[in-house]
Amino acid sequence: xxxxxxxxxxxVAEPVLETRLVTELRGLGAKGFSIVEGRGEGTRHAxxxxxxxxxxxxxxxxxxxxxxxxxxxxxQHYFANYSFxxxxxxxxxxxxxxxx
Amino acid sequence: MNEILRVNLLxxxxxxxxxxxxxRVIRSEFSLPKEIYQGLSIYLLWSLGLHGGVELAHAxxxxxxxxxxxxxxxxxxxxxxAYLTLRYLxxxxxxxxxxxxxxxxxxxxxxFIAASTFVKGMGAEPxxxxxxxxxxxxxxxxxxxLAIGVMRRGQKSRPTSELLHEVLTGRTMxxxxxxxxVGFLIGDKNWKVIEPFYDTKGAIFRGALCIFMxxxxxxxxxxxxxxxKVGPFLLAFGMIMPLVHGxxxxxxxxxxxxxxxxxxxxxxxxxxxxxxxxxxxxRMTLPDANPTYYLTLALAITFPFNVLVGIPIYYKLALxxxxxx
Numbered sequence: 168x169x170x171x172x173x174x175x176x177x178x179v180a181e182p183v184l185e186t187r188l189v190t191e192l193r194g195l196g197a198k199g200f201s202i203v204e205g206r207g208e209g210t211r212h213a214x215x216x217x218x219x220x221x222x223x224x225x226x227x228x229x230x231x232x233x234x235x236x237x238x239x240x241x242x243q244h245y246f247a248n249y250s251f252x253x254x255x256x257x258x259x260x261x262x263x264x265x266x267x
Numbered sequence: 268m269n270e271i272l273r274v275n276l277l278x279x280x281x282x283x284x285x286x287x288x289x290x291r292v293i294r295s296e297f298s299l300p301k302e303i304y305q306g307l308s309i310y311l312l313w314s315l316g317l318h319g320g321v322e323l324a325h326a327x328x329x330x331x332x333x334x335x336x337x338x339x340x341x342x343x344x345x346x347x348x349a350y351l352t353l354r355y356l357x358x359x360x361x362x363x364x365x366x367x368x369x370x371x372x373x374x375x376x377x378x379f380i381a382a383s384t385f386v387k388g389m390g391a392e393p394x395x396x397x398x399x400x401x402x403x404x405x406x407x408x409x410x411x412x413l414a415i416g417v418m419r420r421g422q423k424s425r426p427t428s429e430l431l432h433e434v435l436t437g438r439t440m441x442x443x444x445x446x447x448x449v450g451f452l453i454g455d456k457n458w459k460v461i462e463p464f465y466d467t468k469g470a471i472f473r474g475a476l477c478i479f480m481x482x483x484x485x486x487x488x489x490x491x492x493x494x495x496k497v498g499p500f501l502l503a504f505g506m507i508m509p510l511v512h513g514x515x516x517x518x519x520x521x522x523x524x525x526x527x528x529x530x531x532x533x534x535x536x537x538x539x540x541x542x543x544x545x546x547x548x549x550r551m552t553l554p555d556a557n558p559t560y561y562l563t564l565a566l567a568i569t570f571p572f573n574v575l576v577g578i579p580i581y582y583k584l585a586l587x588x589x590x591x592x
Contacts, residue, residue: 183547248554 171263174234178225178241179207179252185223188241192225195240196233198266201226222250228258228266271389271579278388280381281575283477287484288571292491299482307479312376312439314465314472315398316446321458322395324451331396333523334533338400341519341537342407345512346372350415352508357500365416366549366556367501370565371508372408373541374401376439377483378570380467380476382535382578386528387468389582393528402443404536406434409545413552430552437544483570490567497563505540505568513538513573513581521588530588534581538573540565 176197180188185202192200204221229237234255245251260266275281290297323331350368353359359367379401386393413430434440450458464471494502516537520530542565549556 181550183550187551 168261169263170259170261171266172257172259173228173263173266174231175226175228175256175258176234176237177252177254177256179205179222180225180245181250182221182223184245184249184251185225188225191240192227192237195236197227197229197237199227228260230267268579268583271582272576274388275385275579276575278385279473279477280384280480283480284484284487284571284574287481287486288488288491289484290481291485291488298485299478304479304482307475307482309438309442310475311380311472311479312442313446314467315376315380315401316443317450317458317461317465318446318467319396319398319401319443320447320450321453321455322450323399323447324454326394326396330394330524331399334394334396334400334520334525334529335403337519337523338403338533338536339407341512341516341533342372342404343411344515345537346408346412346415348511349508350412352504357504361416361419362553362556363560365412365419366553367504367561367564368415369409369412369549370540370542370545370561371512371569372412373406373545374404374408374536375539375541375565375570375573376401376443376543377479378535378539378573378578379532381480381574382532382581383467384473384476385578386531386582389528391526391528391531391582393532394525397529397532398443399447400533401536402440402447405440405443405541405544409434409541409548413548416553416556430548433551434544434548439543480574483566487567487571490563493559493563494567496559497568501560501564502568505564506572509538509540509569509573509577510580513577514584517581517584518588521585527582527585527589527591530585531578531582534585535573535578538569538577538581540569542566542570 178188182204189200189202203224205224207222227237238253238255241251241253346368349371350364353364353367354361357364379397383393383397410430463469466472497505513534515534517530517534520533521527525533542562545565546558546562549561550558
């Protein structure tokens with residue numbers, strides 16, 4: 168089966184940011200996303216994520232330029248003050264046209 | 268006073284809270300499933316709204332106007348007094364001062380319920396419209412404190428509409444305000460049918476509150492380790508600020524014509540710090556305010572202080588304001 172090489176941006180963030188991030192991802196060109204809740208701890212320890220709710224992990228499969236825009240945007244707006252992880256991986260997807 | 272304190276400390280609510288703290292301290296595997304915790308909080312808030320709405324239908328505008336006025340006044344004073352104390356006495360930064368002030372300006376519904384159970388146990392029946400006052404106090408304090416923080420730092424704020432939407436459509440507000448309206452509309456006949464389940468003086472409600480308090484104890488216990496991080500000023504602030512606000516609430520409530528029970532509850536509301544509505548609002552609007560400060564203060568210091576010691580003190584102050592003690 169033909170597969171299309173694309174990028175997957177993965178964001179792990181505090182639950183309060185979910186709604187805002189989803190709106191921004193759409194605005195930056197993402198066609199869709201998946202969200203799962205989870206637990207974890209990082210350099211800021213548990214404090215910020217002790218707010219009601221669990222961490223959210225948001226995954227979105229996008230074109231490379233959109234992935235760059237997303238990484239640029241989140242690094243400007245969130246890294247300084249929030250518990251936040253963002254990374255990009257290569258993926259090969261079926262039905263690539265759905266994502267671009 | 269000692270007798271009142273003793274009665275309160277040996278109440279099932281207080282002891283359930285203490286057991287929760289102990290369970291966390293000894294690292295017990297006990298925890299309340301999240302769904303049960305959320306289910307109970309929905310039940311408690313919804314009951315509070317419904318029952319309050321039924322009682323509200325019995326109140327006249329003249330009865331409620333002055334208490335509502337002082338409640339709004341308290342909602343404006345407490346965030347400012349908390350902010351000024353932190354900023355100028357505690358020398359905290361703008362973000363931390365305003366962030367903590369938002370918590371103290373808003374109100375803790377569980378403290379309200381604990382106060383309600385306490386005064387009813389003391390035989391001082393509060394006014395039926397107290398849940399209406401609770402909803403009035405929920406939101407102004409958060410907005411005032413966040414507005415101070417945003418203006419003083421000259422930062423670009425989130426749109427006010429977004430913040431308003433977030434605070435006014437939160438779980439607490441929907442269940443409380445919705446419950447008040449539904450309770451107001453259903454009339455006594457319909458209320459009688461569901462009263463055994465939703466009666467906030469009844470066994471089911473109080474039993475549910477005890478389970479909920481176990482979880483509150485666990486949450487507070489989990490933050491005990493952070494007490495070292497907040498330092499002596501905030502430790503003292505977490506107990507003295509509630510006393511000042513509680514005294515103000517009990518006194519103003521009495522002046523506005525509330526009974527001893529009602530004035531005690533207004534005191535407890537003024538003294539309490541929100542830990543449901545305020546934290547996410549602060550996290551989003553003042554992201555550089557340290558969450559360890561405001562969460563530890565609200566959950567591990569002020570909440571237990573009010574539930575164990577503060578409420579009986581506000582009761583005593585309300586008695587004094589009424590010239591009874």
